[in-house]
Amino acid sequence: MAWDDFHFRKGFGGGYRRPSFRLPRVRLAQLSPQVLWAMLGGLVVIWLASGAYIVGPDQRGIVLRFGQHIATTDPGVHWHWPYPFETVLRPKVTEVQRVEIGFRTIDPGSPARYADVASESLMLTGDENIIDIDLVVQYRIADPTKFLFRVRHLPDTVKSAAEAALREVIGRRRIDEALTVGKLDIQEETKVLLQSILNAYDAGVYIVAVQLQDVQPPKQVLDAFKDVASAREDRSRLINEAEGYRNAVIPEVRGKVETVLREAEAYREEKIRRAQGEAQRFLQILQEYRKARDVTRKRLVLETLEEVLPQMEKIIIEEGVGNTNLLPVLPLGKRDGLPDLDGNSQQR
Structure with a gap:
């Protein structure tokens, strides 16, 4: 039917009346009950x-x-x-979903482009300093029934809960910890606290990871914080160098001390053993002396002369053994510088 047929026409009394039309009649062929x-x-x-x-x-x-x-x-x-x-x-229960706090990804290409969200990233630390933190939360579905029916707008809920958990953790930390050595602890504490919040909501979500992307002071004081960080690095370097020198010198000195102690102990043992040997030798000589006093006395005299005059030729004349008529003269053939009977020079 054409559109013109729907135009209203004036009726009696100047009013409008709807057009009259008839629906076309459709004639269906007679079908048997079996076909129907x-x-x-x-x-x-x-x-x-x-x-x-x-x-x-x-x-x-x-x-x-x-x-x-x-x-x-x-x-x-x-x-x-x-x-x-x-x-x-x-729902896809193995898919890891992502929530960004403090920034938004504009273009994930290479290089990626991000937009900062200062209302989410600026936080107050425990020592009343302001810090700029960007955080990424990764989660997946743990209970699909709870995920679908317990909480509305779950991504927004996860983002809000993560921001609240991070602010609570940062509020208990000093700014030095957040900027340097405390990042891993902050991530772990935030993950545990966020999981407990979502469990209280019965959200059916498991937090896979909480990762700090960028932690730095506000841009207005960034240069001053860099100077402070450089000074701290210099201090740490000097401390490490001093500790290294100490660790190198102390073992060396200890080694020298041990060497001196060992030498002293060896010297002491040597003297003790030598004294013990001399004492034992003296006791043995004493026993021999008691057995034969004259023989032992002569032997001691001869040994003493041998020790006192080791480089000299010695002639011993025993008294009272039939040599009373022996002329005490020097052996002319064995004086200094004169050859002996064999023609060899002798030194006394």
Whole structure:
């Protein structure tokens, strides 16, 4: 029917009346009851077949009957009563989702571009300093039923809870810890606190990781903080050098002390053993002396002369042994510088 047929026409009394038209008559061919039942059965089969569904390996099937959760299905082929009785939701439970705090990714390309969100990144530390922190929270679905029905707008909830947890952790820390050695502890504490908050919400979410992206002072005082950090690095370097020198000198001195002690102990042992040997030797000589006093006395005299005059030739004349007429003269052939009877020079 043309659009002009819908134009209103004036009726009696100056009013408007709707146009009159007739619907076309459709004449259906006469169908047998068997054909109608067959067509109806086919429609029912198609309707029932529409209830088959597949749950992927990274998904879980949440079956709803008139909007109420009745079952959770694992990956594979399943069937449910078709619409409008039941519907199926299939959230991806292995997909790691990401929430950014303090910044937003504008372009993830190379190089990536980010936009700073100062209202989220500026925080107050425990020593009342302002710090600029960017944080990334990674999470995945732990309980798909709770994830779908317990909390609305879950990404916003995770972001707000993560920001609150981070502010609480930073509020207990000094700015030096947040800028240097305390980053790993801050990440771990924030993760534990965030997980406890989401568990209290019954959100069905597992926090995979909490990562600090950028931690620095505000831009207005960044140069001053860099100077302070450089001074601290110099102090740490000097301390490390001094400790290294100490660690090198102390073992060397200790080694020398040990050497002196060992030498002193060896000298002491040597003197003790020598004294003990001399004492034992004296006792043995004393025993021999008591047995034969004259012989022992002569032997001691001869040994003493040998020790006192080691380089001199000695002639011993025993008295009272038939040599009373011996002329005490020097051996002329063995004086200094004169050859002996064999022609060899002798030195005394």
